[in-house]
Amino acid sequence: MIVTRFAPSPTGYIHIGNVRSAIYPYLLARQNDGKMILRIEDTDRARYVEGATELIEDTLEWLGLNWDEGPIVGGSHGPYFQSERKEIYHEWARKLIATGRAYADPTPPEKIDEYRKQCNEQKIPFLYRNFRPENPPEWQPGTPLRFKVEPKSYQWHDEVMGDMHSGPEVLDDIILIKKDGFPTYNFAHIVDDAEMGVTHVMRGVEYLSSTPNYLAIYEALGLTRPKLVSLPHILAPTGNKKLGKRDGAKSVTEYRDDGVLAEAMLNYLACLGWNDGTEQEIYTKAELIKNFSLDRVQNSGARYDETKLLWMNGQWIRRIVDEQGVEALYSRTDNFWPASAASHSQEYRIKVLSIIYDRLKTLSDLREMTAYFFSDPEINTDMIINNKFLKKMPESELESLLKECIAKLTNLNNWDADSLQAALNDLLAETNKKPAELFSLIRIALSFAPFSPALNLTMDVLGKDTTLARLNAVARAI
RNA sequence: GGUCUCGUAGUAUAACGGUUAGUACAACGGGUUUUCAUCCCGUCAACGCGGGUUCGACUCCCGCCGAGAUCACCA
Secondary structure, eight states: OOEEEEOOOSSSOOBTTTTHHHHHHHHHHHHTTOEEEEOBOOOOTTTOOTTHHHHHHHHHHHHTOOOSBBTTTBOTTOOOBGGGOHHHHHHHHHHHHHTTOEEEOOOOHHHHHHHHHHHHHHTOOOOGGGGOOSSOOOOOTTSOEEEOOOOOOEEEEETTTEEEEEOGGGOOOOEEEOTTSOBOHHHHHHHHHHHHTOOEEEEEGGGTTTHHHHHHHHHHHTOOOOEEEEEOOEEOSSSSSBOOGGGTOOBHHHHHHTTOOHHHHHHHHHTTTBOOSSSOOOOOHHHHHHHOOGGGBOSSOEEOOHHHHHHHHHHHHHHHHHHHOHHHHHTTOTTOSOGGGGGSOHHHHHHHHHHHGGGOSSTTHHHHHTHHHHSOOOOOHHHHHTOTTTTTSOHHHHHHHHHHHHHHHHTOSOOSHHHHHHHHHHHHHHHTOOHHHHHHHHHHHHHOSSOOSOHHHHHHHHOHHHHHHHHHHHHHHO
């Protein structure tokens, strides 16, 4: 069975740059009826951020990346917080001590710095294994524990990067257990992956360089290597560095709050650096699970492009309406309406949504784009007078046009989109005006917004009373 | 500096020895009775450089250049 894991450290929110190492393990596990484990790597107490674990869980839940073992759901390989597994690491550490593959290192940090400096001056690579203490004491908490490597070459296969090899020069005596008794990442993840039965270790490429050291530990511990998968970085919009919080990488949930749909987010992120070889762009989660494959994960970094994310979000907004109806989209719009919408019925809001949704890039666009449906807009005659189609028309003509329109609509019996369009067409013929002129005037008078849906639809939703009231108000103001 | 990885349009990518180098986003132009958007049509735009191998190279080999990663008691 395939077992994958997402193992973040709780140092803050999950952002665009690192969420892919949760998505791919998820897809792989689901595709193969496997399991995904969520493990919290909180061995660095200095960097621990209160509430970060909840932020991580929240992000995964929103994206629909549920885990089979881990916090909240539990499981038979717990605990899933490394801080609660100290004894387990010590146990494994003692195995290495017993076989002579680990030693306590009482060397003070200042001394180590000195060694490092010496090497730098002599322009030779600094390897701690050349400075091993001669008679290491018996290990006890309070003293760091180091791995005792046997320098040699390694070969391995990375599911994304391909066949890899390294020479003995990259191997060193890395710290296994820190002075404070907590394990380093380098040791803890190996122990945990082994104990939890993880078959695919997926993580960012930054770990590629240390892989030989991990290989040496697997070997010393007599463990079978899991499959190793290096995921390329997501690059910041500018420069060539990986996207990080310093580049203003937004948290994933911030996009949710800005009205990006989880489907779009998942779709975009999954396809950034992976494709199935077809020209498909829009994928549901089920399709991603079905089509995902590690060997088609790109091995170079991919630049994050918010414009494309937003395009994809628009695609998803329309797709949801097309496939599930406006109500389905409406159910996700709770926090995105202008304040004035609260005094209107849900039915009315759904009608507004049904004529505006194809203009949305994010759900939060609703706030600005629908204001005039819920409260009368402030009359701004400049918008009419300066309009490119209307500016050469004298004010008296604008007024009479509005009045003709009011008369026509007042006598209209059926207030529906088709009848309204017919009435507008009649009006066009009767006034002998171009659509650009007549429709611009009415559109602005009703909304005073930079843009709005088709005129007949807008009037239909606004209703007869509001439409006529607004036209009258403008006719008086001109 | 050592070691490792990567290199197709502005961006994300397809191709896996033979194509007018395909697609999408962006940009630009046009169409759909007003606007904005959707939708549709079109335009611009790429194989980092230099050597090989081959009848033929984006594809294979070598060198160079460029970019990134890593060398912590951080993960």
